[in-house]
Structure formats: C-alpha cells, structure tokens
Amino acid sequence: GENVEQHPSTLSVQEGDSAVIKCTYSDSASNYFPWYKQELGKRPQLIIDIRSNVGEKKDQRIAVTLNKTAKHFSLHITETQPEDSAVYFCAASGVATNKLIFGTGTLLAVQP
Amino acid sequence: SAVISQKPSRDICQRGTSLTIQCQVDSQVTMMFWYRQQPGQSLTLIATANQGSEATYESGFVIDKFPISRPNLTFSTLTVSNMSPEDSSIYLCSVGTSGSFAGQFFGPGTRLTVL
Numbered sequence: 001g002e003n004v005e006q007h008p009s010t011l012s013v014q015e016g017d018s019a020v021i022k023c024t025y026s027d028s029a030s031n032y033f034p035w036y037k038q039e040l041g042k043r044p045q046l047i048i049d050i051r052s053n054v055g056e057k058k059d060q061r062i063a064v065t066l067n068k069t070a071k072h073f074s075l076h077i078t079e080t081q082p083e084d085s086a087v088y089f090c091a092a093s094g095v096a097t098n099k100l101i102f103g104t105g106t107l108l109a110v111q112p
Numbered sequence: 113s114a115v116i117s118q119k120p121s122r123d124i125c126q127r128g129t130s131l132t133i134q135c136q137v138d139s140q141v142t143m144m145f146w147y148r149q150q151p152g153q154s155l156t157l158i159a160t161a162n163q164g165s166e167a168t169y170e171s172g173f174v175i176d177k178f179p180i181s182r183p184n185l186t187f188s189t190l191t192v193s194n195m196s197p198e199d200s201s202i203y204l205c206s207v208g209t210s211g212s213f214a215g216q217f218f219g220p221g222t223r224l225t226v227l
Contacts, residue, residue: 001171043218046216046217089154098143099160100157101157102154102156103154105153
C-alpha cells in the first residue's frame with residue numbers, strides 16, 4: 001500500500017522567511033496530493049492540493065510542487081507570519097479509492 | 113464546503129465500555145471516512161463508510177472493534193467497542209466528493225479518553 005514520508009518533523013523560521021516541507025510517496029498510482037494545516041486543538045484544514053497532471057500550483061503565499069518521476073512533492077510558504085505556526089500534513093491518494101494516506105506531520109514555528 | 117458536526121465533542125469513558133460517535137453533514141456527500149489521531153501523531157484511516165453497505169476497513173482495524181453505520185448520505189456513526197486506554201485518541205470523520213477531485217474535509221473531532 002501507499003506510504004508517505006514527510007520531512008522535517010519540526011521547522012523553525014523567522015517571520016518573513018520562507019519555509020519548505022517535503023514529502024515522498026511510494027505508490028506511483030497516487031494522483032492527488034493535498035496539504036492540511038492543523039492548529040492546536042483544531043481540525044485539519046485543507047490549504048492547497050495538486051493533481052498529478054500539474055507540476056506546480058500557487059495560492060497567494062503558499063505553493064505546492066510535484067515531481068512525479070521522483071515521487072515527491074513539496075509545500076512552500078513565503079513571507080511566513082506567526083499565524084502560519086501549526087502542524088502541516090501532506091497526504092496522497094488515488095482517484096479510485098479516494099483514501100488519504102497522511103505523512104507524519106511537520107511542526108512549523110514562525111518566530112516573530 | 114459542507115458543514116460537518118460530530119457528537120460528542122469529548123468524552124471520558126471507563127475501560128470495557130463502548131462509545132458511539134456521530135457525524136452529521138449538512139448536505140449529501142458520496143464519501144465519508146473515519147480517522148484516528150493519537151496524541152501528537154498523524155491521522156490514520158480506520159475505514160470508509162459506505163452508504164447502504166458494510167464499511168471498508170483498513171489493515172489493523174476490524175468491524176468487531178469499530179462497527180460503523182451509514183444509513184444515508186448525510187450521517188454516519190463509529191462505535192469504539194470494549195475500550196481500553198490505548199483507544200484514547202481523537203476520532204475524526206471526513207467527507208469527500210466523488211470524481212477526479214478527491215479533497216476531503218474534516219469534522220471537528222471527538223476527543224476520547226479511556227480510563
């Protein structure tokens with residue numbers, strides 16, 4: 001079955017810097033890759049996603065890139081702000097099952 | 113996106129008892145899922161709740177321990193049976209749309225503590 005690895009497990013940046021979180025997946029049939037942000041005590045929230053027919057997607061300060069050949073995808077946050085501090089999860093799924101397999105999470109701390 | 117609610121939001125239960133968690137959506141959805149999130153950990157899929165048929169369980173999860181119902185397209189329940197302290201977790205339902213878009217949206221979660 002699918003396995004998703006995520007790095008780093010913790011990331012501390014200064015406000016205004018960029019943050020990058022990387023994930024790799026094992027199943028070449030996976031074709032949908034969402035990213036979730038989970039603040040303490042809250043539910044995971046979908047912040048951006050990418051499908052396998054697209055190499056990059058951007059939404060304001062966040063972007064996701066996908067390399068199908070290498071089977072890895074990354075989340076990029078620019079101009080980080082303290083409110084970006086949270087745990088971020090990547091995930092992968094196939095259209096046939098719609099089952100999401102999650103990475104282990106990255107705790108992002110943005111220092112003011 | 114759909115509004116998803118869960119009941120109860122939290123509970124403290126005794127070992128050996130069972131708890132049923134409800135998930136209600138304000139619109140009809142094709143797919144509903146149940147996840148477990150142990151303290152400080154990632155999300156693990158328990159099962160896919162299929163409307164009108166038996167749930168599809170992931171490896172490591174069985175129907176006797178986590179029976180699931182899905183009587184219609186807006187509601188599902190997950191029961192945690194014969195609980196032990198190891199079942200202490202947050203349980204979340206999620207909903208997804210069919211087709212090429214596989215995005216899922218999560219309910220607020222049920223925080224379960226087993227003593």
